Every structure is written in C-alpha cells, then in structure tokens.
Amino acid sequence: MFAPRTTPWPLVALFTAGYLAPYLLPTTVGRLERGLGLSATQAGAVGSALLLSSATAGFLLASRVERAGARTLARLGLLLAAVGYGGAALTTA
Incomplete structure (x- = not known):
C-alpha cells in the first residue's frame, strides 16, 4: 500500500502567485x-x-509558508490586495 501524501502547499502558493504576473504583463x-x-x-x-x-x-x-501558516498568509495577501486596489481606485490620474 502507498502512504498518504500531503499536499505541498508552498509549491501550490508559488505556482499560483507565479502565474499572476505573466497574465498581467501585457x-x-x-x-x-x-x-x-x-x-x-x-x-x-x-x-x-x-x-x-x-x-x-x-x-x-x-x-516560510509552513512556519507562518497558510491561512495567516492568505489573509495577509487578501488584505494587501484590497489595500492596493483601494489605493489605485482612489487615484485620479
């Protein structure tokens, strides 16, 4: 029998974040x-x-994802995204 595998969450986070910038580059x-x-x-x-x-x-x-906790980092990322998009929405340029 095979041992159960754990999901490599740091790799999933890196893959997801890594694909965002190339899609937005143009x-x-x-x-x-x-x-x-x-x-x-x-x-x-x-x-x-x-x-x-x-x-x-x-x-x-x-x-560092394992040490800080995936949930905490996801919440921090959402907060930073909201602040960034909110700041961009407030500009008049």
Missing part, C-alpha cells in the same frame, strides 16, 4: 508606455524586472 507594459511615456523596450524591461522580482520573492517566501 496590460502593465501598455500602461507603462502610455502613462509614463516609456518606449516599448523600456516598458518591457520594467515588466521583465517585475517578473524576475515576483519569481524571486516566491522562491524566498515559499519556504
């Missing part, structure tokens, strides 16, 4: 071009830096 690059007056190359470089920093943060934080 929108981000377009906004950087129009909003900040960057060229397509400059906006793409900023977008690439965003993807690289997102992946790096995922790898660095994935090992």
